[in-house]
Amino acid sequence: MLNIFNRKARLSLWLVAVIALVIQGSIGGNLHVAQAADNVINAKDFGVKPNTNTSQSKEIQNALKYFYDRGTEGTVYFPKGTYLVDESIRLYAGVSLNGDGMGKTIFKKTGSKSQYVIGNPILRNNSDRLDVKLSNLTIDADRANREARGESQVGGMIIDVAVSHLTLDRVEICDTTIGALLRRTRDSEITNSRFDRNNGHAIATGHESYPAGEFRNVKITNNQITNSGGGSGINLSRATYTTVTGNQIINKTHQSDGYAGIRIPNNGANNIVNNNVIENYPRGIFVLTGATGNNVYGNTVKNASLQGLLVQSDGNTFTDNEFIQTNSSLNPDAIIRLANANSNKIIGNEMTTYSGFSNIGIRVTDSSSNEIRDNITDTSGKSVSIEGGSNNVNKGNRNR
Structure with missing residues (x-):
């Protein structure tokens, strides 16, 4: 009888141990999963x-x-x-x-x-x-x-x-x-x-070794770019279908090279650039040869030394941008400049300048088939100057 009792006791203890191990393993497994779940x-x-x-x-x-x-x-x-x-x-x-x-x-x-x-x-x-x-x-x-x-x-x-x-x-x-x-x-x-104290482009895309479109469908939004020592704030080289919106691209002191707050070179195409603020760059926005299909609207450019907007490319749209020129020590040749640029739309842009500003508001040289319409300039000089080219539309523009 004693042996039977001992065997039953040992069997019961063995079952208890097995159950305990199963429970422990189950709990341990669940803890492991919980720890890994937040990754x-x-x-x-x-x-x-x-x-x-x-x-x-x-x-x-x-x-x-x-x-x-x-x-x-x-x-x-x-x-x-x-x-x-x-x-x-x-x-x-x-x-x-x-x-x-x-x-x-x-x-x-x-x-x-x-x-x-x-x-x-x-x-x-x-x-x-x-x-x-x-x-x-x-x-x-x-x-x-x-x-x-x-x-x-x-x-x-x-x-x-x-x-x-x-x-x-x-x-x-x-x-x-x-x-x-x-x-x-x-x-x-x-x-x-x-992006602060960058001595070159703050954000740079593309490369001459790669075709246009290798950088594409990127959103660049609500960033601050400050205190640049050179280069562009955002340089959209070979970029396509990219949206640049709501960025503050502001220098405390004026940058002395020829770059821009936002620059689109090297066949950058079909990008949207809107509602950005650019201040104290040589050029506010610069669209270079080969860039096409870009839609640039609702931006504010303050105190450019060369041009607020320079266009050297074809087939882009620039609407409802604001150009503010309050620093009388700067001497841009024009607020908006088109040079060898064709089939662009310059519509509904507005300029505010310091008293006595006498440079050209919108200057178009050797360019054709551009639509320049309903812009407001602010200069004691020439509001719109079209020099060379053909079939440009100059309509509804007025000076303050």
């Missing part, structure tokens, strides 16, 4: 250290690889602090970066290597779909200090390969040569971000 990891858990004097490039790459190596998407969180990098941070497809805010989480260039702070990404399975969002952080190339030390100066971010679905939201890129150089990007967005 966020802390970079510090991978040895990434802010506010040190050593580069964190390798540790940052290890953190970014976590989700990529597992074939899943996720976000790496970088707590506030300054993270020095001596090699470009390479983004991984499906892996986003989030910080504690612009000016709080900072990736800062260090070392002697001539590499952008953010470099070409690592994609997956021969796909160009990146699916990466950068948010709430600063990219600082430390250009001014590096120049003073005789070190190479670099840009903030370069993506030279074909990618899609990249988002920059609340990202600051500062103290760089070029801010963000995105040559072959499509179906992406740059929004609510800040």
Whole structure:
């Protein structure tokens, strides 16, 4: 009887243990799923250290690889602090970066290597779909200090390969040569971000090596571009079907080169440029040879030194833009200038100038078949001057 009892007791204990293991495994499994469900990891858990004097490039790459190596998407969180990098941070497809805010989480260039702070990404399975969002952080190339030390100066971010679905939201890129150089990007967005103290273009697209349209269908909205040391605020080289709206492109002091707040060169086509404010650039908006089908409307340009709008291309539309010239030390040859430009529409634009402004309001040289209609100029000189060309329509324009 005792042996039977012992066997029953051992069997009961064994069953209890099995049930306990099953329950524990079930709970443990559920906890694991819950932890993975939010798909966020802390970079510090991978040895990434802010506010040190050593580069964190390798540790940052290890953190970014976590989700990529597992074939899943996720976000790496970088707590506030300054993270020095001596090699470009390479983004991984499906892996986003989030910080504690612009000016709080900072990736800062260090070392002697001539590499952008953010470099070409690592994609997956021969796909160009990146699916990466950068948010709430600063990219600082430390250009001014590096120049003073005789070190190479670099840009903030370069993506030279074909990618899609990249988002920059609340990202600051500062103290760089070029801010963000995105040559072959499509179906992406740059929004609510800040570009400050860039010594070249703040946002630059395309390249002569690639056909027009390799950069396409990108929204560039509600960004601040300030204190440029040269280049254009937004340079839409070879860009197509891109929307540029609601951006503040403002210099405190006047820029002295020949660039523009917004510039469309190299066959940029079918872009929308509207409701931007541009101030203290040599040219407000500059549309170069080969650019066509662009719709530029509702923008405000203040205090251009060369022209508020310069058009050297065919088949574009410019409507309801406002040009304000209050700095009497500047001497633009015209507020709106068309040169070797054909079949454009210049309609309903308005100018406000300082007292005594006497330069030409709208000047058209060697251009044909343009429609120049219902614009308001503000000059004691000639309102509209058409010099050469043929079949231009000059109708309904008036001077204040």
